[in-house]
Amino acid sequence: MDAHVSIFSESAIQSTKLGREAFATALRHGRGCAAMHLRDHGMDGVEDIVLAACLENQAYDRQCEGSRAEWMYSLFKGTPAYPRFAGAILAALARSTGGQYYDYDGEQLCHLASLMGSDGDLQAASCLRAFVRNQAMSDDGVVGASAMCALDGMSAVIDVARRVGQFLQHDPQAWCHSLEELTGDALPFDEAFAELERLAAGDPAIAAYVGRQEALIARDAPDERTSQQIDIDARRYGEEFIRQNPVESIIAASTGESPQRGLFLRFGRWAGTDDLNRILDHLREQDDTDVCKQLLRVFRHATLPRLDERVWALASHSSADVRNAAVLALSSLKDPQVRALGLERLRATGFSSEFADDIALFEHNFEPGDETLILSALERQSVDGDEAHALGSNALDICASVRTAAMAGVAQWVYRTNPCTICRCRAVERLQEWGCLPAHIADEARYDASEELRELACKQT
Template sequence: MRRTKGLGLEREIDRACLRAQGFDPQVDGSRGAWLHELAQLGGRTSNLSPRMERAIAKSAPRESVWDWTQQFEWLAREAQQGNDTARKAVFKAFGDRQRDRGADVARAYLEATGRAGFEAAWDSIRDGEDECEREEFMREAIAVLGRAEVERRIGRALLNRLLRQKRRPTAVRAGAWSSRDVEATISNANTARSVPLIAWAKSARRDELEQLDQRLATEVERGALLRLLRIFSVRPLRAGLERTRQFARGRDPQLARAAVLALVRAEDESALTIARTRLRAARLLRDTRWLPLLASRGDAADARALAQRLPSSPGIPLAHDVGVTVLEWAKRGVTKELVSLLLWTWDHTPCGHCRTAVLRALLRSRGAPARVLAEARFDASPTIETLARQRQGRSRRSQKA
């Protein structure tokens, strides 16, 4: 970009800046600041700034919140460069869009507006009902302005109290629920998340799990089956094993994936045999439900077989499924066979979180080639960029020594 000044890429730069292109922005984070730098190199900021100002002023639907977050961060960076119109737009948008003021937005806002921005936002932050938002804002204010400045404005006692506020519990301790509570939660059609059940299962008594194991063998309601299978993704099952195998081979993709994860935890040999048979018959990548079995128990021969069958131009779902599998596999150790799979994942996964994990694994195993490090130094992820530059710095110091 520095060499070409973005010549011929104007449309691509504009589209990337105006619409969040990340695979999972909630996990990967916003690319607003990084894209602003690209727009500067391509000479597009004067063209894009008015469009960004109009975009963040709109009351966007909830599903486009990541577009708005990226646009806000982009414009906040423009405000930092001395654009007064952008700064006014950032002030107004932060006040108007209270529901979207997460940590990333708060930091961008404070970096662009400084002490004046803190003063302008403090009343609404203090009086707001969202304790998490308040704590995030205060932590970002400390990071940007310094603790002394924040204490000067609101006082040390109040700041300490805000930072110590208890968050809503997200897990369930074993013993906090009775068996009746667990059974009722499994049966409740309105239970959307399985996280509390999984948290409970991790330290549940064997006799409590045996009751649920028996229930899995006979349960017919789909939602209850999914919740039961997720419990047994963290604790091994017995009585429901044969039925779980049937679900794994079934046509319901969500039920099948949940069943496979339960079979992984049960260390089921027959399921592993199915995965290996499908791999060697070149059918595993057409239906990726069996991949987790290789991640948990695959060997060097399995890794070589998978590497031979990976396409050079995979679709996004396949690239992500394989990447997640490879990273889980690498937790058991990065062998030379795994390095080739990690490099394929680096080249093809759409997920920034996975790319970060791939780079960490390659660096730990000293298997990161120069081309990966060269690319990583300019990645949209600050974490990836930092990892690459740190490794480069260590390499230079070792050469001098």
């Protein structure tokens, strides 16, 4: 969908009137039904909710889900509420200080101002330019830099590149905006880079910026190794990692004050069976909760050498962290006892999002009919936010591993409850793959905050 075309210009697909609380939840999730409500019923009774979502990026995962500015803009563009929204957004932008990593709210305000400015709002354009240019350059970059480049094109790219380059001259290792980030969809990357290269000959600051971009391009160049060479290099890396981090050091690290989670995960990825058995042997001697949790992390990406009685016991530990870590270790096994544990856990009245990892016990132990139990366990939950996301993520992993249309009800539950647009997109992908995406979900998803999900839904025939 074009960023400057309001969603309200499309013909009505489904009229959905939501109560105020349901609307607030739907808008926070970025659901299409919130946009459909506004299309059919206007802002009455919910204008303050929409405005609050413009002033604050309410996405569940603000880093991974991407900007919602275009979607939010489409909700008030061309409506009688536009002057009130524009005034509040520009006032908030004027109060924002910028210069902090990562200012998701500030970035959303800037992109809203950019969109308004591109549609002829001169005050919005002026406010955005002043905000970006008045910021002090820092290691965190310039909030709104890409928004100003989208508004003003190459002149803004040159301006930002020069400012960043001046900073790099004083601190060559500082983080900086990539040219790809600055150009976005507004300018062809190659043309912008060629123009900066031309200017670099007579501008040391731009030359510093271009030099950094050349290093980034070289770093991110396509990997031309064959798959066989990639496997060989990976094995060499693993061998070197184990040489530098022998099992004795991993055991010692588990008792440290600030153990690094990634250390145990990487060890499990590359350790051989003998080393994994030594971890299990040491685990049997441990009662300390933190040590058990760290050692169990080794098996997050490693298959248990056997159905170990100590790991089995820890799967019922009083500490939720230890219990869940042990459950995830057991989930790597295809075993009747592991399956029986999964059945017992999901049937239990105490099953909740705190133990969402119990669903993983079916990853290698799923049998036809289990989808009914999984769905029943999910539907007993009344969840939102982190709880819904934890349950949904585990449920989607099972959908991906068993790949059967029998799991359609589970995928629909994830779509219906998950606050994350990425997870909802995964759910729709599964439903489309199985040929059972309901029409009402396809209709709503066409208005979702996620551009990827909107495009996916539009492919539905």
